[in-house]
Amino acid sequence: HRFDLDNVQFVRDMHGAGCFASISLGVKQPDYDTVDQLLAEGLVPEYITIDIAHGHADSVKNMIGYLKQKLPQSFVIAGNVATPEAVIDLENWGADATKVGVGPGKVCITKLKTGFGTGGWQLSALKWCARVATKPIIADGGIRSHGDIAKSIRFGASMVMIGSLFAGHEESPGLTVEEGGQRFKEYYGSASDFNKGEYKHVEGKRILEPIKGLLADTLIEMEQDVQSSISYAGGKKLLDIRKVNYVILGGDNAGEHLLM
Template sequence: MRIESDPKLDFKDVLIRPKRSTLASRSNVDINRQFNFVHTGRTWSGFPLIAANMDVTGTIPMAKTLARMGAMVALHKYYSPEQLVAFFNSEESKNTFYTIGTNEADWEKLALVKKQAPVKMICLDVANGYTEKFVEMVSRAREQNKDAVIMAGNVVTGDMTEALILAGADIVKVGIGPGSVCTTRKMTGVGYPQLSAVIECADAAHGLKGQVCADGGCTVAGDIAKAYGGGADFVMLGGMLAGHDECEGELRYEERDGEQVPTSMVFYGMSSDTAMNKYAGGVAKYRASEGKTVEVPYRGAAEATMQEIMGGVRSMMTYIGATSLKEVSKRTTFVMVGAQLNNVFGNS
């Protein structure tokens, strides 16, 4: 048994210190980035935000909306081959990851889709990226998809970030337990504060010319700004993008003035009872549920939320004098705090 005594930080533990800036307006900053991927030589440019590969948020309608805004989506695994072929043959798929797990059926479906449509980005997703089997699966994915950008995870430490990049991942997904509907930390006691995980994994990845995606823990636009400040190349969102028209969650309605009006949407973790009952016939006897089911407010179209997020990131950049998103981590100084917000009139 060992104890690490140096502080590990979450988004709530810090603020970004402002710096003198020559920027006069949010319109003077560039929130897009261009990346060169280490294993393929391919490039991608846009706003590096990804809708999570959860079945509520990782949808084809979400991909179409976010593509118009330069952002990305990791599709959930439960579309039919026919749906995937039709979508990946469209121009709207260029910013979209095809998601697979370690299940052999996932790999067979990917092979079937690839025969009929180009798949240029792959998300290899498991809850625990620390097994030798997973490293082998990343190597297999790279061998079978030499020209595809591969994102793999999840991990939270520099050593496994390096291992996954060396095995063939271009992007490593970072986060164990920080998600709004994830109960891994509660059920297992395992995890790592998300900001420190991002900082440490980004440092390891960038030394090998790879990238990291901060997955989970963002509840407001300021958290996304902090993730970029900590070195995240991409940020993945689940709960912040739930509840929109582009999602596939079950809507709940209330009667107002004689009409049924949507007020909330069901949202759940992909290791929850809800998800496992839906896709696996229930929770296997050898495991426990590590997710919860909640209702989030109905939010209308995702474009308004995306504009709010992008506006928050732009504003952060003007506060620290960063003209491009790539500069943000170099110009970020975090200050540790005991409290961030004045909630005298509530938490909104």
């Protein structure tokens, strides 16, 4: 996460522990300063995500170029975007992977506040973007159930990002809250007034997620569910999910059209 974090110290700590380092940056001067400091100290994060709400922008192009010049060994993820044109540009600018999804997350209200976003049609955005992508696509947002992972893979995602499904675990850094005898974890969007500390350009909200135990248990269940998805697809490997047909549910012609 790129807010309220000393990225340089984080990379030091991760490498000191023998782990990969993955950091997020914006596109403002302090972010360029962070890159310069990393370079000066000989610190090379394995992964760097350029994380802004509207990633199809000249500011992202400039940051990708700067990273490729200063830290060429880092794997650069750029986003977020929602159109094939954006994916083509980000790849041409040098991004190694693209994050697709504008506002489909559970605590994001971008579509309600602005009229823009992939909330409600995230799979279509994935399908369109994946058709032109030559590098990995990361589905960011909209994963409400384990089955959504398989659906995202089917429509072209190489991997998914998950927030709300993980937010309610004991390990979550969210504040533990008790209401009506039940324990919850606080979960809020990075663009919420709760996180920003001010009501300005607010596109996120705060919710309470019921505590559901340990993360390890959910990860095991999630793995098993994805394995079952592969089995239902008649395959043995993850990408076999992409070989199945699908139908669109809802509307006057629900289920009538078998689509490839």
